[in-house]
């Protein structure tokens with residue numbers, strides 16, 4: 622990877638990506654960042670040894686521009702940036718909801734745009750980055766995008782029509798697991814365990830279950846059945862989950878996340 626990459630709007634996801642690229646061996650000289658507050662720019666310089674520049678300077682100096690501001694801030698960023706972006710730059714949007722056509726309408730004709738939905742496991746090189754091409758993005762642009770995001774985990778190409786669903790499952794996905802761990806740790810407290818013990822037990826159960834899901838090749842139903850003994854403890858818990866409509870709640874929750882992603886299509890509020 623010899624090209625220069627700029628991350629514009631280096632917040633949580635942008636910084637996680639920068640740190641991942643540097644961990645993977647990219648030279649700090651080939652990574653530019655932008656921030657809207659001077660103290661944030663200074664923090665990024667000190668933490669990562671990268672150059673913090675203005676959005677306009679980034680657009681001139683980098684071949685690949687990765688936009689990681691919030692969807693609601695994308696309009697302001699594009700107003701400032703669009704006139705400064707040469708049409709040969711690859712523009713990658715990391716924002717939820719906003720379609721590639723929205724960028725294409727604002728950028729010079731023919732500018733290649735790729736939409737990527739990654740997730741916070743970028744921080745531990747276990748991200749899933751879901752990638753879709755805009756109408757001017759070629760195979761070369763997709764390969765360049767995959768090369769960047771492969772440094773921090775897995776990548777998957779999907780048609781852009783699937784991006785809002787992918788955002789609901791994968792972009793937001795880690796939050797659901799953190800929420801479950803938090804709730805199950807509380808349950809441990811209810812059962813009289815010290816918080817630290819409850820936390821360690823649930824986190825290790827989550828890690829073990831995740832590795833089995835990824836590596837065993839077994840369907841999750843089979844894995845769950847193997848835990849569920851006749852007249853045992855697990856089925857007693859599962860009955861309560863079913864009584865409380867947890868499966869239905871998950872269907873509704875992910876549908877709501879998909880719907881919210883659709884609402885963000887125009888940099889929604």
Ligand SMILES: NC(=O)C1=CN([C@@H]2O[C@H](COP(=O)(O)OP(=O)(O)OC[C@H]3O[C@@H](n4cnc5c(N)ncnc54)[C@H](OP(=O)(O)O)[C@@H]3O)[C@@H](O)[C@H]2O)C=CC1
Pocket residue numbers: 629630631632633634635655656657658661676689690691692694697698715716717738739740741792793
């Ligand atoms: N968090 C997540 O799990 C995921 C987030 N995303 C997407 O990533 C994007 C960023 O999310 P996240 O990292 O959580 O948000 P953050 O608010 O942490 O990061 C956005 C950053 O952009 C900065 N910013 C805003 N406007 C400008 C501008 N005009 N010029 C320069 N910098 C600017 C903000 O500055 P300031 O610090 O001053 O607010 C902030 O630091 C969103 O579009 C989101 O949809 C995608 C996948 C997962």
Ligand SMILES: O=C(O)[C@@H]1CCC=N1
Pocket residue numbers: 717788792793
């Ligand atoms: O909650 C959000 O809108 C962002 C996008 C996916 C994960 N976090």
